[in-house]
Amino acid sequence: MDMDFRILEQLTQIFGPSGSEEQVAEFISAQISPYCDEVISDTLGNLLAVRHGTGKKIMVAAHMDEIGLMITHIDKEGFLRFTPLGGVRTANLVGQRVKFNTGRIGTIGVEKLAKPSDFKLDKLYIDIGAVSQNEAEQIVHLGETAVFVGDFVEVGSRIMAKALDDRVGCFVVIEALKRSKSTNELVFAFTAQEEIGTRGAKTAAYALEPDLAIAVDVTATGDTPKDHTMSVKLGSGVGIKVLDRSLITPPQIKRWMAGVAAERNIPFQWEVLEYGGTDSGAIHLSRGGVPSGVISIPTRYVHSPAEMVDRSDVQAAVDLLVSLLEHPPD
Amino acid sequence: MNPQMKDVRDFLSLLSIASGVSGYEFSIASLVREGFKEFSDEVQHDKLGNVYALKRGNKDSNKKIMLAAHLDEIGLIVKKIDSRGFLQFTSIGGTDQRTLLSQEVLVHGNQAIPGIIASLSPHLFDKMESSQAVKMEEMIIDVGMPLAKIQEVIQVGDIITIKRQIYSLLNNLIAGKSFDDRAGVVAMKVCLEELSRLKHSHDVVAVATTQEEVGARGAITSAYTLNPDLAVTIDVTHACTPDLKGQVTIDLGKGPTVALGPNIHPAIYRHLVDTAYFHRVPIQIEPIPGHSGTDAWPIPSPPYRMIWRECYVIKES
Amino acid sequence: MLLKSLSELNGTSGAENLVRNFLRQTIEPFVDIISTDKMGNLIGMKNDSLSGPKVMLAAHMDEVALMIIDITGEGFLKFRPVGGIDARILVSKPVQINNSCVGVIGAKAIHLQKHTERQNALSCDQLYIDIGAKSKEDASSKVKLGDYAYFTTEFEPFGDGLYKGKALDGRVGCAILAELLKNDYDFPLIAGFTVQEEVGLRGAKVAAHHLAPDFAIILEASVADDMSEGAEDGWITELGNGPACSLMDRSTLYSAKLIQWVTSVARQNGIPLQFRRGSGGGNDAGSIHISNVGIPTICLNVPCRYIHSFASVISEKDYRDCYDLVNALLKELPNFFEGSSINFAKEDKS
Numbered sequence: 001m002d003m004d005f006r007i008l009e010q011l012t013q014i015f016g017p018s019g020s021e022e023q024v025a026e027f028i029s030a031q032i033s034p035y036c037d038e039v040i041s042d043t044l045g046n047l048l049a050v051r052h053g054t055g056k057k058i059m060v061a062a063h064m065d066e067i068g069l070m071i072t073h074i075d076k077e078g079f080l081r082f083t084p085l086g087g088v089r090t091a092n093l094v095g096q097r098v099k100f101n102t103g104r105i106g107t108i109g110v111e112k113l114a115k116p117s118d119f120k121l122d123k124l125y126i127d128i129g130a131v132s133q134n135e136a137e138q139i140v141h142l143g144e145t146a147v148f149v150g151d152f153v154e155v156g157s158r159i160m161a162k163a164l165d166d167r168v169g170c171f172v173v174i175e176a177l178k179r180s181k182s183t184n185e186l187v188f189a190f191t192a193q194e195e196i197g198t199r200g201a202k203t204a205a206y207a208l209e210p211d212l213a214i215a216v217d218v219t220a221t222g223d224t225p226k227d228h229t230m231s232v233k234l235g236s237g238v239g240i241k242v243l244d245r246s247l248i249t250p251p252q253i254k255r256w257m258a259g260v261a262a263e264r265n266i267p268f269q270w271e272v273l274e275y276g277g278t279d280s281g282a283i284h285l286s287r288g289g290v291p292s293g294v295i296s297i298p299t300r301y302v303h304s305p306a307e308m309v310d311r312s313d314v315q316a317a318v319d320l321l322v323s324l325l326e327h328p329p330d
Numbered sequence: 331m332n333p334q335m336k337d338v339r340d341f342l343s344l345l346s347i348a349s350g351v352s353g354y355e356f357s358i359a360s361l362v363r364e365g366f367k368e369f370s371d372e373v374q375h376d377k378l379g380n381v382y383a384l385k386r387g388n389k390d391s392n393k394k395i396m397l398a399a400h401l402d403e404i405g406l407i408v409k410k411i412d413s414r415g416f417l418q419f420t421s422i423g424g425t426d427q428r429t430l431l432s433q434e435v436l437v438h439g440n441q442a443i444p445g446i447i448a449s450l451s452p453h454l455f456d457k458m459e460s461s462q463a464v465k466m467e468e469m470i471i472d473v474g475m476p477l478a479k480i481q482e483v484i485q486v487g488d489i490i491t492i493k494r495q496i497y498s499l500l501n502n503l504i505a506g507k508s509f510d511d512r513a514g515v516v517a518m519k520v521c522l523e524e525l526s527r528l529k530h531s532h533d534v535v536a537v538a539t540t541q542e543e544v545g546a547r548g549a550i551t552s553a554y555t556l557n558p559d560l561a562v563t564i565d566v567t568h569a570c571t572p573d574l575k576g577q578v579t580i581d582l583g584k585g586p587t588v589a590l591g592p593n594i595h596p597a598i599y600r601h602l603v604d605t606a607y608f609h610r611v612p613i614q615i616e617p618i619p620g621h622s623g624t625d626a627w628p629i630p631s632p633p634y635r636m637i638w639r640e641c642y643v644i645k646e647s
Numbered sequence: 648m649l650l651k652s653l654s655e656l657n658g659t660s661g662a663e664n665l666v667r668n669f670l671r672q673t674i675e676p677f678v679d680i681i682s683t684d685k686m687g688n689l690i691g692m693k694n695d696s697l698s699g700p701k702v703m704l705a706a707h708m709d710e711v712a713l714m715i716i717d718i719t720g721e722g723f724l725k726f727r728p729v730g731g732i733d734a735r736i737l738v739s740k741p742v743q744i745n746n747s748c749v750g751v752i753g754a755k756a757i758h759l760q761k762h763t764e765r766q767n768a769l770s771c772d773q774l775y776i777d778i779g780a781k782s783k784e785d786a787s788s789k790v791k792l793g794d795y796a797y798f799t800t801e802f803e804p805f806g807d808g809l810y811k812g813k814a815l816d817g818r819v820g821c822a823i824l825a826e827l828l829k830n831d832y833d834f835p836l837i838a839g840f841t842v843q844e845e846v847g848l849r850g851a852k853v854a855a856h857h858l859a860p861d862f863a864i865i866l867e868a869s870v871a872d873d874m875s876e877g878a879e880d881g882w883i884t885e886l887g888n889g890p891a892c893s894l895m896d897r898s899t900l901y902s903a904k905l906i907q908w909v910t911s912v913a914r915q916n917g918i919p920l921q922f923r924r925g926s927g928g929g930n931d932a933g934s935i936h937i938s939n940v941g942i943p944t945i946c947l948n949v950p951c952r953y954i955h956s957f958a959s960v961i962s963e964k965d966y967r968d969c970y971d972l973v974n975a976l977l978k979e980l981p982n983f984f985e986g987s988s989i990n991f992a993k994e995d996k997s
Contacts, residue, residue, distance in 0.1 A: 229409060229410050229467060230410060231410040231411070242487035243422065243487075248352060248422065250378075251353075251354060270486040272410075272420065272486060274420050285550050285551055288554050289378040412876050414873070416874055428768065431736045432958060433739075433957075434800070434811075434958055446811060446953060446960065448874065448952065448953050450875050461768055462767070463766055463768045464735055465766075472806075472874065472953075473806050474809040475807040476807060497741050497749045498749065499778050500778055500780050500785065500789065501779050501780070501785070505741070505749075505751045
C-alpha cells in the first residue's frame with residue numbers, strides 16, 4: 001500500500017490549535033473508523049480509537065493540536081493583541097500571515113523598538129485589515145485563536161508545511177493503523193492540548209491504562225548552518241528517542257525499538273534532545289508507570305509556518321511503527 | 331569501628347562506585363535488591379525500576395509506612411560524535427558545568443570506556459577568557475580512539491558517569507560520588523535491619539526510587555502504587571562549608587536533620603523530634619519554606635522528610 | 648615502566664626531591680659523574696674527558712601543583728597555584744597533600760548557587776581543600792602552611808595507543824633523557840634535569856651558566872589542541888604526528904638553520920616530524936639560549952593534550968619517535984659541528 005501524502009496535506013491545513021482540535025478529530029475519525037472497533041471522544045477532546053486483541057495493551061499517541069495565538073485584546077483601531085498557545089517563538093512571527101477558524105487572514109506587525117533587546121511578544125499585534133474596533137469585533141472575538149498560514153509544498157524529496165508538528169505524527173499513526181496486522185489490544189490516542197503541557201495524554205493514559213506506549217512526534221535536527229549540536233539529520237532515518245526533558249526512554253524500550261528497526265532494515269537514528277517533551281512524558285508517569293518510547297520524525301524549523309520533513313523519514317516512521325506493533329517486547 | 335558501621339561503609343562504597351544515572355539504574359538496582367533481601371519479607375520492582383522492600387508489621391493492620399530514598403545519580407549522555415572522534419555531551423539532571431573540566435569519566439558503550447572531559451578551545455594561555463566558566467557546549471570527551479574504532483563501541487545516547495573512587499579523609503569522613511542519595515538508600519537498609527530486631531505494628535515499605543534527579547519521577551509512580559498512609563523521605567542536605575556561613579546552619583557530625591515546612595506534616599514532625607529526644611538520637615532542625623527538592627514533593631499523602639546524615643559520611647564530590 | 652613511575656611521583660617547583668632521588672638512582676649506572684647543584688638541578692655527565700662539543704640535554708623535573716597558604720578556623724585549606732593552572736579545572740577534584748593526606752577541592756554547593764553564578768568561573772579565592780578536619784588545630788596536625796597538594800591521577804594506557812597521567816609536561820622529557828643516557832655517544836654529554844621551570848625557567852638558567860655547553864637540546868611536552876573540527880590550520884601540535892620541533896615561543900626564537908638540520912635528519916631516518924605552530928608559552932630554552940655568550944638551542948616536544956591539568960594525554964608512538972629523533976640527532980651532531988661555521992647562532996640567510 002503506497003502512502004497517500006494527500007492525507008498529510010489535508011491534515012496540515014485543518015484548523016486545530018490547542019483546545020480547538022475538533023475539526024482535526026473529525027477528519028481523523030473518518031479516516032480510521034473502518035479499521036477500528038470503537039472510536040470515541042473524551043472530555044478534553046482526545047480522539048480515542050480501540051482495536052481489540054490479546055496480550056499486552058499498546059497505546060500509540062500523536063497530538064492533533066498545533067501552536068496558535070489567542071486574541072486577548074481588540075484595540076480602538078481594530079488591531080489585535082494576543083498571547084501564545086504553546087511554544088511560539090517571537091522571532092518566527094513578524095510579517096507572517098495567520099488565519100482564524102472563519103478563514104479570515106491577518107498579518108503580524110511590530111511596534112517601533114527603542115532597542116533590539118526590547119523585541120518581545122507584547123510588542124507585536126495582528127492586523128486583520130479592519131478599519132475600526134467595531135469592524136474587528138464583528139470579525140473576531142476575544143479568546144479566539146489564530147494559526148499560521150503555511151501551505152503544503154513538496155520541495156524535492158522534502159515536504160514543507162505548517163503544523164507538521166504533529167500532523168505528520170497523526171499521519172504516521174493513521175497509515176500504520178491501516179496496515180497493521182498486530183493481534184495485540186491496540187489503543188490509538190490522537191491527543192489534545194499537547195503543546196500547552198501534554199494535557200490530553202494525561203487523561204487518555206489514565207483512562208486507557210496501557211501496558212506499553214509509543215508516542216509519535218517530531219524532533220529537531222542539527223543539520224542546518226551553525227546549528228545547535230545534535231546528531232539528528234533530515235533523510236537519515238526515523239528517530240528513536242533516547243531522552244528529552246520529559247522522558248528518559250527506558251533502556252529495554254530503546255533496545256526493543258532499535259532491534260526491530262535493525263531486523264527490518266529500517267533506517268533509524270538515535271535522538272538526544274536537550275529541551276522539549278512529548279506525550280510519552282505524561283503517559284509514562286500515569287498511575288503506577290507505563291514503559292514508553294517515542295518515534296521521532298526529524299523536522300527542521302519546528303514551530304514555524306514552514307516546517308520541513310523528508311519523505312523517506314516519514315516512510316521509515318510508518319514502517320517502524322507497523323513493525324513494533326506486530327512485534328511487541330516480551 | 332563496630333561491625334554494623336563497617337557494613338554500612340562497605341555497602342555505601344559499593345553503591346557509590348557503581349553507576350546508576352537517572353533512567354539507567356538497573357545495574358545498581360540489582361545491588362540494592364540483594365542488599366535489602368536479607369532483612370525484608372519481599373523485594374520487588376516496578377515498571378519504572380523502583381525497588382520495593384516490604385517488612386510486614388505484626389499487627390493485622392492495613393496501614394502502610396513508606397520510606398523513600400533515590401537510587402539515581404546525575405550523569406552525562408553522548409549527544410553527538412564529531413568527525414575527529416570526540417564526543418559531545420549533555421547532562422541528565424542538574425550538573426554544575428564548572429565541575430566537569432579535566433574530569434575522568436567512563437563512557438558506557440559496549441563496555442565501560444575511560445574518557446577525559448576537556449575544553450574545545452585551548453584555555454590555558456588565554457587569560458582574558460578565564461573569568462568565564464567554560465560552557466558544556468564547548469566541552470568534549472576524549473576517549474583517545476580514532477572515529478572508526480569509536481563507532482564500534484560507542485553510540486549517541488550512551489550514558490557517561492564520573493570515574494571516582496572512595497577517598498578516606500580525617501575523622502572517619504569519606505568522600506565519593508553519588509552519596510546523594512545512596513547514603514539515603516543505605517540508611518533504609520539499616521532501618522530494615524533494625525526493624526528485624528524489633529516488634530513493629532505496621533507494614534513498612536522501603537522504596538529505592540528512580541529518576542529523582544530529573545523530577546522525582548519514580549516517586550510519582552511509586553506513591554500511586556503504594557498509596558501509603560505515611561511517608562518518610564531520606565535525602566541529603568548541605569552541611570556548612572566556609573562560604574556558607576550564615577546561609578546554612580547544618581553541620582557535619584551533629585546528627586541527621588529533620589525538616590520543617592509546608593512539605594512536612596506538623597504532627598509527624600513533632601512526633602519525630604520527640605522520638606529523637608526520647609531515644610537520645612542527636613538531630614538538627616532544617617527549616618524548608620517551599621519545595622523541598624526531594625521525593626517528598628510529589629508524594630501526596632502526608633509526607634515528612636528526615637534528612638539523614640550519618641555522622642561519618644561526607645560530601646558529594 | 649619509567650614514565651609511569653615519573654608521572655606518579657609528586658614534585659613541584661622548589662620541592663622536586665622525590666623526583667630527583669628517583670632519577671638519580673635511575674641514571675647513576677649510566678653516567679660518569681653525577682651531582683646536584685645549589686638550585687637542586689640534577690646533573691649527569693658522560694664522557695667528560697673526551698674532546699668535542701659539549702652537548703647538554705635538558706628536561707624539567709617540576710610539575711604544577713597547589714601550595715597551602717592558609718588554614719581556616721573550620722579546618723579547610725586555602726591555596727594558590729604553583730605554575731600556570733587554569734582554576735576552572737579544579738573544583739570537585741581529589742588532591743594529595745604530602746604523602747599522607749587526601750582532600751577534595753570544594754566550593755559553594757550547586758543547589759545553593761544562583762543560576763547566573765554558574766556562568767562565572769570559580770577563582771582560587773573561592774575554592775578550598777577539605778581534608779575532613781574538625782578544626783584548625785585538627786588540620787594543623789596534618790598539614791602546614793607551605794605544603795603542596797598534587798593531582799592524584801593514575802598513569803595508565805588510554806584509548807588506542809595513548810597514555811594518560813599527570814605531570815607529563817616535564818616528566819616525558821625526563822623519561823626520554825634518562826633512556827638516552829643508556830646509549831654511548833662520541834662527545835661529552837650533559838644531562839640536566841632542571842628545577843623550577845614552571846615558575847620562570849630558574850633552574851636552567853643556573854645550570855647553563857655553570858656548565859656552558861656548546862649546544863643544547865630541550866626535551867619538553869607541548870600543547871596539543873587538535874580537538875576542534877575543521878580547524879586544522881590553527882592547531883599548535885597534533886597527537887600521532889611525531890615529535891614537534893619548536894619554531895618560536897615567548898622566550899626563544901629558534902634558529903632556522905638548526906631547524907633545517909633537524910628536519911633533514913628526521914627525513915633521512917624516516918622519523919615523522921611536525922612543527923610546533925604556536926608562539927605562546929616558554930620553556931628552559933628561554934634561559935639556556937641566552938646564557939653566557941649564547942648557546943645554539945633546539946627544542947623538541949612530545950605533543951600533549953590537556954597539559955597542566957589532572958589528566959594529560961600523549962601518544963606512545965610520539966614518545967618513541969621523539970626518542971628516536973634525539974638519538975639520531977646526537978649521532979649526527981659531530982658531523983654537524985664539522986660542517987658548519989664556528990658561530991652557530993647566526994642564521995644562514997641564503
